[in-house]
Amino acid sequence: MSEPRDWNSDVIEVVRKYALQNAVEYNGEGQSSSVLGRLLSEREDLRQMARELMTLVDSEVSAANSMAASQGVDTVRAELERTAPEALEREKHRKTEGLGELPGDTSSIVLRFAPNPNGPMTLGHSRGLSINSEYATIYQGKVVLRFDDTDPKVKPPILDAYDWIEEEYEWLTGKTPDVVIRASDNMNLYLKRAEEMISDGFGYVCRCSVEDFRRMREEKNDCPCRNRPVSDSLSDWEAMNSGIIAEGDAVVRVKTSMALPNPALRDWPALRILDAPHPSVQGDQYRVWPLLDFQSAIDDHGQGVTHIIRGKDLMDSTRKQTLLYDHFGWTYPQTMYWGRIKIHEFGKISKSEIKAAIEEGEFEDWDDIRLPTLSALRRRGFRGDVVRDYWIDLGITQKDISTSMQTIEAFHAKRIDPLTERRSFVRDPVTLTLEGSGGPGPELSIPKHPEGTVRGCRDWTVGDTVAVQSADVTTTRIRLKEYADIVVSGESALVESWRRTDGRPVVQWLPSGMGREAVLHRPDGRLISSEIGLLEDFELEVGEIYQLERVGFAILEELPDRGPAKLIWLHR
Numbered sequence: 001m002s003e004p005r006d007w008n009s010d011v012i013e014v015v016r017k018y019a020l021q022n023a024v025e026y027n028g029e030g031q032s033s034s035v036l037g038r039l040l041s042e043r044e045d046l047r048q049m050a051r052e053l054m055t056l057v058d059s060e061v062s063a064a065n066s067m068a069a070s071q072g073v074d075t076v077r078a079e080l081e082r083t084a085p086e087a088l089e090r091e092k093h094r095k096t097e098g099l100g101e102l103p104g105d106t107s108s109i110v111l112r113f114a115p116n117p118n119g120p121m122t123l124g125h126s127r128g129l130s131i132n133s134e135y136a137t138i139y140q141g142k143v144v145l146r147f148d149d150t151d152p153k154v155k156p157p158i159l160d161a162y163d164w165i166e167e168e169y170e171w172l173t174g175k176t177p178d179v180v181i182r183a184s185d186n187m188n189l190y191l192k193r194a195e196e197m198i199s200d201g202f203g204y205v206c207r208c209s210v211e212d213f214r215r216m217r218e219e220k221n222d223c224p225c226r227n228r229p230v231s232d233s234l235s236d237w238e239a240m241n242s243g244i245i246a247e248g249d250a251v252v253r254v255k256t257s258m259a260l261p262n263p264a265l266r267d268w269p270a271l272r273i274l275d276a277p278h279p280s281v282q283g284d285q286y287r288v289w290p291l292l293d294f295q296s297a298i299d300d301h302g303q304g305v306t307h308i309i310r311g312k313d314l315m316d317s318t319r320k321q322t323l324l325y326d327h328f329g330w331t332y333p334q335t336m337y338w339g340r341i342k343i344h345e346f347g348k349i350s351k352s353e354i355k356a357a358i359e360e361g362e363f364e365d366w367d368d369i370r371l372p373t374l375s376a377l378r379r380r381g382f383r384g385d386v387v388r389d390y391w392i393d394l395g396i397t398q399k400d401i402s403t404s405m406q407t408i409e410a411f412h413a414k415r416i417d418p419l420t421e422r423r424s425f426v427r428d429p430v431t432l433t434l435e436g437s438g439g440p441g442p443e444l445s446i447p448k449h450p451e452g453t454v455r456g457c458r459d460w461t462v463g464d465t466v467a468v469q470s471a472d473v474t475t476t477r478i479r480l481k482e483y484a485d486i487v488v489s490g491e492s493a494l495v496e497s498w499r500r501t502d503g504r505p506v507v508q509w510l511p512s513g514m515g516r517e518a519v520l521h522r523p524d525g526r527l528i529s530s531e532i533g534l535l536e537d538f539e540l541e542v543g544e545i546y547q548l549e550r551v552g553f554a555i556l557e558e559l560p561d562r563g564p565a566k567l568i569w570l571h572r
Contacts, residue, residue, distance in 0.1 A: 007056055011046070015039060015053070017084040019060035023076050024088075027410035028068030029572070032061045099395055102135060102307055104334040109141030109306045113169075113177075114148045114296065117161035119351035121168045123343065123372045123387075130391040131309060131338075133173040142178035144303050145169060149184045150295050153276040155352065157184075162280075164366075168374045171384040181303065183295055184281050190290040191241070193298050193328075194252055194271050198233045202255045202327040203270065205236035217266050220258050226267065240273055240288050247273040247287075254294070256323050264316045265323065270294035297321040305333050312337040312398050339400040345525075346372040346405075362526070369568055370523045380523075381545045381555030381570040386415045409571035413553065416545065418453040422446075423540075424481075424508045425548035425567075426515065427533035429467040432488065436495040444511075446482050458538045465512040466493075467534050472507040479506045481549060508549040510534055520554060522569035535565055545570060 018038045022030035036057050040046060046053060068076045080087055102109065111132045115125055136143045145166070149157040162182070170176055197203030206213065206225045216223055225233075237252070239245045252271040260266050274289045290298070296317070300308065310317070318335050325332045342348075354371060357363050367375035377387065390411045394401070444460040462483070472478055479485050485504065486493040515534030522529045535548075545555050548567075558566035 011043075011053075012056065012060075013083070014043060015056055015060045016064075017080070017087050019057070019064040020076055020080040020084070021087045022061065023064035023068050024073060024080060025407060027406070027413070027572075028065055028073050028076070029406055030061045030065050031404075032057045035061055099131065099134060099138075099392060102139065102334065103336070105306070106139050106141075109136065109139045110144065110304045111136055111141060111307050111309065112144040112146050112300065112303065112305050114144075114146040114183075114299075115165055116151070116155050116351070117147045117149050117157045117165060118155045119158060119161055119355055119373070120164040120366050121374045122351065123346070123374065123377065124341065126172055126374060126387055127338075127341065127391045127394075128309070129169065129172055130388040131396065133175075133388070134392050135307070135309070136178075141306075144179040144181060144305065145177035146181045146299060146303070147183060148292060148296065149182055149278075149280070150187070150190075150289050150292070151274070152278040152281075152289065153274045156276070157279055158355075159279050164375065168378075168384075171378060172374070172388050174385060179303070181299070182280065183299060184278060186295075186299060186302070187281070187286050187289075189302065190271070190295060190298055191286075191288065194288075194290070194294075195234070195237060197254070197270070197327065198237055198252065199230060200327075201230055203233075203252055204228065204230075204255060205233040205240065205250050206253045206267075206269075207236065207250050217258065217263055220266075222258050223253075223267065226253075226255065226258075243287060245273065247275045249273070252288075254320070254324055254327070262316065262319065265319055268293065268320050270324075293317050293320045294324070297324050300333060301325070301328070301330050308333045308335045309396070310335065310337060312339055336396060337398050338396045339398045341401045341403065343372065343408075344402065344404045369521065370526060370528065379555075379557070380568050381553065382412060383416060386412050389415070405571075413571060416553070417547070418449070418451070420545055420547045420553065421448040421454050422450070422458075422549055423538065423546040424510050424515075424536040425518065425520065425533055425551050425554075426467050426469050426508055426510050427520075427531050427551075428470045429510075429515070429534050430470045430473060431465050431491065431512065432468055432473070432486070432493040433465050433491060434462075434486070434493055434495050440484065444483060458536070460511050460514055460538075462511045463513065467510045467512065467515055468507060469509075469533070472505065475505060477502075477504045479504050480509045481506050483509070506550075508551070510536055514538070517564040518567055519564050520548075520551075520567040520569060532564070535567065540565070 015035070018035045019030060022035050032054065036053065039057070064076060113129045113132050115121060132143050135141070147162060166177065166180065194203065198205065204226055206223055208223050208225060213223055236245065236250060240250050250273065251269045253267045254270050256265055256267055258266045269291055271288050271290050271294060273287050275287060277284065315337065322332045349372065354363065354366070358365060363371060366373050367379045369376055369380055390408055442462050444462055445457040446460065448454045448456045448458060466480065473488050476488050478488065485496045487496055514537055516537040518533060518535035520531040520533065522531065540556060540559055542556055542559050545553055547553050552572040553570035554567040555570055556565060557568050
């Protein structure tokens with residue numbers, strides 16, 4: 001093994017800066033990988049030494065996190081402000097950016113939120129809904145909830161998902177949608193507009209193979225179908241709908257120009273044949289279905305949408321749809337864009353992939369606590385209004401954002417902490433017999449919240465025995481939180497004094513008879529860990545969130561008459 005490098009003071013200072021910054025952003029749980037990434041972005045000269053740097057990075061991250069744990073995150077923030085005040089701008093910018101003003105005429109705005117009902121909403125969807133609904137509130141406008149469900153083959157709708165999404169809409173925004181529309185109900189309108197487009201000469205039926213059209217598009221050559229008589233395209237249009245032309249043998253294209261600089265805009269496809277049943281459309285009523293860019297454009301115009309807020313990866317959709325609007329003589333809505341957002345813990349996982357994993361038994365259902373679905377977050381105890389406020393606080397920027405669930409959880413914890421009662425949860429308990437008379441007596445009254453933001457107390461009766469976490473009795477001298485100091489000897493404990501200040505560890509505990517068996521389920525990547533213990537049996541209510549003393553927040557999911565209570569981990 002090589003000797004540790006003796007780093008220059010300037011390298012140590014920049015590593016320390018990012019370690020402190022990371023600890024502030026992640027509420028005292030900074031990550032070495034994130035710190036190293038930021039460091040190498042600033043100091044490209046250090047890239048060759050990335051492996052050697054990890055020892056220094058780990059050390060500084062550990063020191064920053066320890067400072068946060070022992071002295072509080074505000075102390076870390078103060079140290080960062082003293083040593084590298086410019087590093088605080090990252091956090092300040094993130095917190096103050098907010099929502100900008102909507103462009104154009106805002107006297108009567110209509111926005112839309114258009115999920116595909118091939119599953120419930122995900123955390124990513126919640127960003128779009130949160131921001132659209134907030135703008136509607138600010139400008140006293142309305143939001144159209146439109147189910148973009150016109151792909152019965154690749155993304156077939158799930159009938160239950162329509163109701164799931166409406167429920168999640170209300171959970172996140174606190175209100176019902178102003179308008180609810182299923183795109184599949186508008187099929188006759190899409191077919192009518194397509195026929196109008198062909199009849200007026202700005203659309204045509206293309207019979208070329210995918211490979212042939214791709215080659216012509218790349219070479220900027222017109223498709224031979226493009227300049228056929230309108231009557232030929234209308235005849236093929238009828239054949240597409242009647243079943244004479246097979247799936248994959250024809251598409252309807254919007255006539256633009258094959259000389260456009262952007263290949264994606266050159267005679268883009270608008271409708272195609274899909275021989276697949278649709279769960280909410282009777283039988284095989286339709287064979288020709290619109291692609292999303294065409295369907296969405298027709299709907300946005302018909303529903304009077306004034307503003308579209310979408311990802312910057314959909315800029316080509318805006319360009320395509322603007323060309324279509326120009327053909328019809330319509331005015332395109334004002335459009336705003338945001339950058340991609342990546343949540344480290346979940347990576348990129350689609351609803352189709354989740355559905356397949358559920359069918360294969362990898363996940364229980366859409367609300368499996370390991371998933372990034374809103375149904376999973378609701379089950380874990382997240383509050384919709386807080387998730388919504390997180391996205392509003394983050395605002396709109398075209399810059400791509402990489403974040404962690406730790407950031408969202410820290411935001412959520414700060415909001416719910418003042419409202420959350422405390423309870424004790426003793427994992428893997430052992431029983432100790434108390435001896436001596438140094439304690440405060442048999443009756444103990446503990447506040448439901450240490451700062452009094454939840455009124456009332458938890459009343460305990462302390463007898464001769466108590467339950468303590470087994471991992472805590474490896475140390476002889478410990479403090480029973482809110483009660484007394486003890487010295488452990490085997491299965492006995494001498495009650496020594498009340499609230500000494502000798503730095504001994506503070507542990508959660510329960511008087512015998514005050515705890516009921518419970519299991520705490522915690523998501524752990526693609527696994528679920530289960531911790532067995534005793535839960536303080538005081539005024540428990542299913543569906544309530546509790547902060548388990550020195551453990552974290554959890555929701556009580558089940559409280560059976562017999563058998564253990566079931567807790568679901570929320571976050572620290």
